[in-house]
Amino acid sequence: MGWLWGVLDWLYPPVCGGCSRPGARWCADCQQQVTPVSGSICNICGLPVAGEGLCEGCQLHMPPYTALRSWAVFEGPVRSALHRLKYRRNVALGDALARPLADFCRRLDWPVQVVVPVPLGKERLHERGYNQVGLIAMPLAALNRWRYAPRALSRVRETKSQVGLSAFERQENMQGAFRADPHLVGGYTVLLMDDVATTGATLSAGAEALLSAGAEAVFALTLARALPRHGL
Ligand SMILES: [Zn+2]
Numbered sequence: 001m002g003w004l005w006g007v008l009d010w011l012y013p014p015v016c017g018g019c020s021r022p023g024a025r026w027c028a029d030c031q032q033q034v035t036p037v038s039g040s041i042c043n044i045c046g047l048p049v050a051g052e053g054l055c056e057g058c059q060l061h062m063p064p065y066t067a068l069r070s071w072a073v074f075e076g077p078v079r080s081a082l083h084r085l086k087y088r089r090n091v092a093l094g095d096a097l098a099r100p101l102a103d104f105c106r107r108l109d110w111p112v113q114v115v116v117p118v119p120l121g122k123e124r125l126h127e128r129g130y131n132q133v134g135l136i137a138m139p140l141a142a143l144n145r146w147r148y149a150p151r152a153l154s155r156v157r158e159t160k161s162q163v164g165l166s167a168f169e170r171q172e173n174m175q176g177a178f179r180a181d182p183h184l185v186g187g188y189t190v191l192l193m194d195d196v197a198t199t200g201a202t203l204s205a206g207a208e209a210l211l212s213a214g215a216e217a218v219f220a221l222t223l224a225r226a227l228p229r230h231g232l
């Protein structure tokens with residue numbers, strides 16, 4: 001695909017998805033500002049913890065996924081780039097962001113076989129015309145030579161927007177929202193991907209459906225993580 005972007009860059013000089021400056025689709029300045037979720041984190045859900053081991057939430061209720069990790073904190077240029085992917089079908093930006101994400105995945109060294117994006121509800125998909133998660137998940141799968149299964153998971157019902165809901169309300173809201181296709185995931189280790197995670201309720205509901213359909217294990221990955229101090 002590289003040559004195609006070369007031709008398109010010549011026809012339409014690219015602007016950065018993080019800062020809108022012309023030059024690159026994801027510039028070195030914005031890459032510099034990417035904040036990893038650093039310090040001591042929960043082994044399962046990836047949220048910062050004071051000590052070692054599991055956070056309180058995971059101790060109380062173990063998530064169905066093996067681990068959830070995010071490439072960056074949901075702020076600054078990463079936030080702008082995700083907004084841009086959501087409201088404009090910027091395929092080239094998805095491709096550009098999949099590269100650092102693929103490096104991040106190599107470091108995680110998870111035994112992934114199939115990549116499944118978290119699907120949108122029918123209404124949302126109809127409004128937007130595309131699933132922004134797929135714009136990153138598809139090139140990520142290609143870069144790491146994983147099978148890509150965009151239709152493995154589907155929404156069984158529409159869900160309310162999660163904005164302003166507590167962790168418990170989010171969990172209730174997402175419970176039973178998904179169904180997975182056993183033919184596409186049965187016996188495989190799945191990487192379930194979303195753009196942003198907050199409490200991880202959506203990924204938990206998706207992972208539950210995948211495991212019910214016979215997936216061997218589910219690892220969850222998001223581009224960004226909204227940390228509690230950044231507002232839920
Ligand atoms: Zn930039």
Ligand SMILES: [Zn+2]
Nearest residue numbers: 042045055058
């Ligand atoms: Zn945790």
